Amino acid sequence: MPRPPDPRDREDKLSELPAADWLSVHGTAPPPGIPGADMQPIGASRMDDAVIQDIIRLTTGQWHGDDEQLTELAGQIEENASYQIALALLLDAGSHSAELSPEQRDHLSNLLEDLASLVRGPHIEDDPDVYERYLEDWLRSTSPVTTDEGDGSAASSHSRSRGMDRHAGLGSLPAASAHPEVVRHIARCERCEAQLQLAYSARLAKRLKRRIAIAAANEDTAVPTKGERGAEALRGPANSGSKGLETTRNWRATVRSHHPVAITPGMRLTDYHFCDITVEGVAEGELAVLAWGRDALQPGHRRALKLLRPTFRAVSAMADAYREAIVAWCAAWRRTPRNSPPQLVRLPLLDDTPALLFDYAPHGNLRTALRRAHSGQQPLSPQEAFGWSVQIAAALAALHSVDRQTGAMAMIHGDLTPENILLDPDRSVWLSDVGLSRTWAAAPAVNLTRLHARGADAQAQAEGSSAATGGPPGAAVPMAREIGSRGPVVGTPPYMAPERWLGLHALTPASDVYALGVIIFELFAGVPGDPFVPTPHSPEGWFHAHQSGPSRTLRDRDVAALTHGPLAQLAQPPASSGGRAVGRAIGEETLYALDMLVRQCLAPVPEDRPPAYTMRERLSELAERAGCLAEPIPEDATLDETAAFEHLHRLGHSYGHMGRHEEQLATLFEAATMTPRAEVWTTLGITLHEQGHDEAAAEAYAAASSLMPAEHRRPSHPAGARLAFHAANTYRSLGQHQQAIEHYRRSLEHDNQHAAALYGYSASLAHSALAASDPRLRRKQFEEAHSAIQRAAALAPGNSEIGRLHEQIAQALRDI
Amino acid sequence: MHGHDDPSLEADANGTQGPGAEADADRTKNAILALLRALAAGPGIPQVVVSAERAAGIAQRLGVEVAQVRALASALAASCPDDSPAGK
Numbered sequence: 057m058p059r060p061p062d063p064r065d066r067e068d069k070l071s072e073l074p075a076a077d078w079l080s081v082h083g084t085a086p087p088p089g090i091p092g093a094d095m096q097p098i099g100a101s102r103m104d105d106a107v108i109q110d111i112i113r114l115t116t117g118q119w120h121g122d123d124e125q126l127t128e129l130a131g132q133i134e135e136n137a138s139y140q141i142a143l144a145l146l147l148d149a150g151s152h153s154a155e156l157s158p159e160q161r162d163h164l165s166n167l168l169e170d171l172a173s174l175v176r177g178p179h180i181e182d183d184p185d186v187y188e189r190y191l192e193d194w195l196r197s198t199s200p201v202t203t204d205e206g207d208g209s210a211a212s213s214h215s216r217s218r219g220m221d222r223h224a225g226l227g228s229l230p231a232a233s234a235h236p237e238v239v240r241h242i243a244r245c246e247r248c249e250a251q252l253q254l255a256y257s258a259r260l261a262k263r264l265k266r267r268i269a270i271a272a273a274n275e276d277t278a279v280p281t282k283g284e285r286g287a288e289a290l291r292g293p294a295n296s297g298s299k300g301l302e303t304t305r306n307w308r309a310t311v312r313s314h315h316p317v318a319i320t321p322g323m324r325l326t327d328y329h330f331c332d333i334t335v336e337g338v339a340e341g342e343l344a345v346l347a348w349g350r351d352a353l354q355p356g357h358r359r360a361l362k363l364l365r366p367t368f369r370a371v372s373a374m375a376d377a378y379r380e381a382i383v384a385w386c387a388a389w390r391r392t393p394r395n396s397p398p399q400l401v402r403l404p405l406l407d408d409t410p411a412l413l414f415d416y417a418p419h420g421n422l423r424t425a426l427r428r429a430h431s432g433q434q435p436l437s438p439q440e441a442f443g444w445s446v447q448i449a450a451a452l453a454a455l456h457s458v459d460r461q462t463g464a465m466a467m468i469h470g471d472l473t474p475e476n477i478l479l480d481p482d483r484s485v486w487l488s489d490v491g492l493s494r495t496w497a498a499a500p501a502v503n504l505t506r507l508h509a510r511g512a513d514a515q516a517q518a519e520g521s522s523a524a525t526g527g528p529p530g531a532a533v534p535m536a537r538e539i540g541s542r543g544p545v546v547g548t549p550p551y552m553a554p555e556r557w558l559g560l561h562a563l564t565p566a567s568d569v570y571a572l573g574v575i576i577f578e579l580f581a582g583v584p585g586d587p588f589v590p591t592p593h594s595p596e597g598w599f600h601a602h603q604s605g606p607s608r609t610l611r612d613r614d615v616a617a618l619t620h621g622p623l624a625q626l627a628q629p630p631a632s633s634g635g636r637a638v639g640r641a642i643g644e645e646t647l648y649a650l651d652m653l654v655r656q657c658l659a660p661v662p663e664d665r666p667p668a669y670t671m672r673e674r675l676s677e678l679a680e681r682a683g684c685l686a687e688p689i690p691e692d693a694t695l696d697e698t699a700a701f702e703h704l705h706r707l708g709h710s711y712g713h714m715g716r717h718e719e720q721l722a723t724l725f726e727a728a729t730m731t732p733r734a735e736v737w738t739t740l741g742i743t744l745h746e747q748g749h750d751e752a753a754a755e756a757y758a759a760a761s762s763l764m765p766a767e768h769r770r771p772s773h774p775a776g777a778r779l780a781f782h783a784a785n786t787y788r789s790l791g792q793h794q795q796a797i798e799h800y801r802r803s804l805e806h807d808n809q810h811a812a813a814l815y816g817y818s819a820s821l822a823h824s825a826l827a828a829s830d831p832r833l834r835r836k837q838f839e840e841a842h843s844a845i846q847r848a849a850a851l852a853p854g855n856s857e858i859g860r861l862h863e864q865i866a867q868a869l870r871d872i
Numbered sequence: 873m874h875g876h877d878d879p880s881l882e883a884d885a886n887g888t889q890g891p892g893a894e895a896d897a898d899r900t901k902n903a904i905l906a907l908l909r910a911l912a913a914g915p916g917i918p919q920v921v922v923s924a925e926r927a928a929g930i931a932q933r934l935g936v937e938v939a940q941v942r943a944l945a946s947a948l949a950a951s952c953p954d955d956s957p958a959g960k
Binding site: 108112114115116117118119123126127129130131133134137138140141142144145146147148149150152153156160163164167168169170171172174175176177241244245 | 900901902903904905907908909910911912914915916917926927929930933934935936940941944945948
């Protein structure tokens with residue numbers, strides 16, 4: 057507690073005193089030049105000097121009024137924030153007075169606390185009974201305000217209401233607020249606001265879920281499918297006069313170009329919500345094309361998109377299998393959470409092509425690291441080799457186990473190779489392409505049997521560019537009698553366990569462990585090469601080599617594990633820690649144990665191989681004995697709240713692209729209930745819109761706007777612009793074209809290269825033009841619509857839907 | 873769609889006052905009255921000293937801006953009669 061000022065000190069400190077201190081010295085207003093002297097008190101214009109005098113008399117023991125006067129004074133104080141502050145100042149001054157007894161000071165201090173609680177309102181946790189009132193007040197303070205500017209639509213008016221309220225001063229809260237002290241408290245108490253946002257988000261999710269369930273159960277209001285709704289919705293209201301302009305509502309859903317566009321550097325790949333990547337590099341694998349570049353939605357980050365090769369995109373069964381594999385991987389991500397969750401997105405500018413979105417691996421893949429190590433360019437340390445081995449084994453163990461939280465079944469990677477193991481920015485490893493090899497099962501018969509041959513081409517491609525492209529190119533081979541009897545044979549020969557040669561359906565978790573054994577061999581070897589030497593160097597040769605068991609071991613002299621591999625560093629310890637002989641002995645002992653582990657992994661019979669979790673434990677123990685303990689890896693991956701939210705958010709979105717709409721909504725609602733963030737409500741809005749629940753979508757967008765930080769709601773901010781674009785689509789679907797136009801403009805204000813926004817903008821303008829009675833206005837709107845669709849056509853050449861609207865608008869202009 | 877089915881949320885969209893608003897206002901007023909009575913029955917404040925530090929403390933306790941409190945303290949000073957204890 058600060059020492060009470062001594063009156064004898066006052067004159068000496070005059071020059072240091074701010075304006076508020078002047079009271080204690082002169083009892084007069086501060087002269088100009090004193091800090092704070094020019095500030096106007098809150099509500100000064102409404103302050104009554106007589107009331108102030110009453111408050112002063114009351115607090116200085118000079119009050120002589122009766123109870124009626126006291127009641128009147130209480131009412132005046134209750135109504136005026138300035139009087140409350142004045143009373144608080146005087147109470148506080150009294151409670152610090154040295155001339156009062158400690159009991160008297162406590163009394164004043166308690167009164168001050170009571171007053172403060174009344175003014176700022178209690179925290180939610182202080183008084184659970186007011187919880188509902190707080191929620192209502194918070195919602196009221198963020199509720200739409202109908203103005204003359206528009207039709208009072210939720211999304212547009214939310215920002216006005218919210219922004220006004222959040223920055224209101226005392227006494228200037230909206231008239232609609234029943235409890236200004238509560239609203240004021242929430243506006244300034246982040247903790248309570250966060251609690252209320254959570255409750256709001258959870259309750260809205262619950263309500264919308266119920267509405268959707270009712271709508272689905274009601275045959276009379278059955279939601280039309282996306283295709284059915286297309287033309288109907290964009291025709292607009294029956295009285296809009298928009299005859300003849302029958303475009304689909306969602307052009308993305310119907311567009312299928314017959315001429316796949318090649319992906320080239322500089323191209324923009326975006327879904328307008330989760331990614332907006334300008335391509336910097338492209339690499340082609342046998343199955344897929346990888347493109348990577350900077351993501352405008354995550355400044356400073358590079359992200360990668362993997363798409364099926366154009367020839368496979370046309371095979372619908374393969375595209376479906378690819379999507380399914382991606383979603384399965386997305387769902388399994390939480391078992392091995394590394395980097396951001398992968399995600400399935402659609403790329404409207406590429407004819408709605410499904411793509412896998414994930415973090416770009418700046419250090420490339422494990423093949424790159426192995427090549428540098430074996431060439432002596434960047435030798436691996438034993439810590440790195442052990443660390444990566446344990447991390448890979450732990451990731452496989454997690455994939456191979458049943459998900460304790462969701463009950464999901466075990467997953468098999470299916471194509472574990474150094475090419476499919478990527479390096480984090482911190483050089484930790486994570487598994488890529490989990491389960492994607494099964495996409496081949498849906499390939500046309502001519503491609504049923506494919507083998508990756510790791511040759512010179514693959515080596516060249518692995519350098520950086522194939523960080524996530526999957527395996528290097530291979531060639532179709534004839535099937536031997538025992539090969540391919542259980543499905544297509546897909547994989548990279550050096551890593552394929554004997555059972556894998558039977559076909560994809562013969563895969564087991566032990567097949568992944570087999571590949572792990574080969575990778576451990578490569579990690580600790582001093583030279584490039586595999587444990588198997590095929591004779592001849594053909595698929596059949598590889599098959600027989602795997603059946604016969606490894607022909608090279610880590611302890612072979614020509615493998616050079618102790619002279620050029622990571623364990624060589626154990627034989628060169630610092631001088632202070634012992635002699636070279638001791639280090640060599642540790643190295644030999646470690647190598648012996650490692651060799652035994654690798655042999656167990658490479659057992660021809662799957663049942664003879666240890667499970668991945670055993671490998672994880674044994675490798676950890678071995679690393680510890682060798683003094684190369686890798687960073688401990690927890691047995692069960694636990695996600696923090698942010699990661700869990702991101703996982704659900706992206707997984708929910710991914711489900712949508714699989715047509716698994718029930719899971720999609722359930723997952724997104726779960727995310728919204730868990731964490732009340734604007735992004736998930738925007739995603740929910742998109743989802744609800746695409747499923748025909750446009751009114752619910754508008755509510756979701758309103759929630760997104762309400763939950764956004766104020767600065768994000770500006771059209772100049774990417775998040776605000778994206779929300780405006782999606783809200784515009786919903787307004788267009790509802791036939792509210794003026795609202796749609798307004799929101800498209802906001803979106804284009806931020807990004808005038810937004811082809812989808814330009815398309816929607818021109819469509820709504822055209823609808824509006826058709827409804828206009830003034831011929832000049834009609835022409836003007838058609839001209840603007842024409843200009844917009846021309847720009848869209850230039851940005852998305854070959855897009856048939858844009859082309860069709862372009863022709864329609866041009867025709868309308870000619871007809872005028 | 874079928875309109876809102878959660879009354880507690882439905883009421884908000886209208887921006888109208890809730891049914892308990894009046895009762896709450898009375899409750900606040902009565903609480904302040906009780907506070908004033910307790911103040912009137914207690915000791916008078918012999919000396920008023922408002923420092924910048926205390927203004928910040930008051931602002932925090934009330935959930936208002938420091939500048940608002942400081943400015944009001946100035947106005948309060950101007951209102952204090954010279955012969956009152958507060959105006960010493």
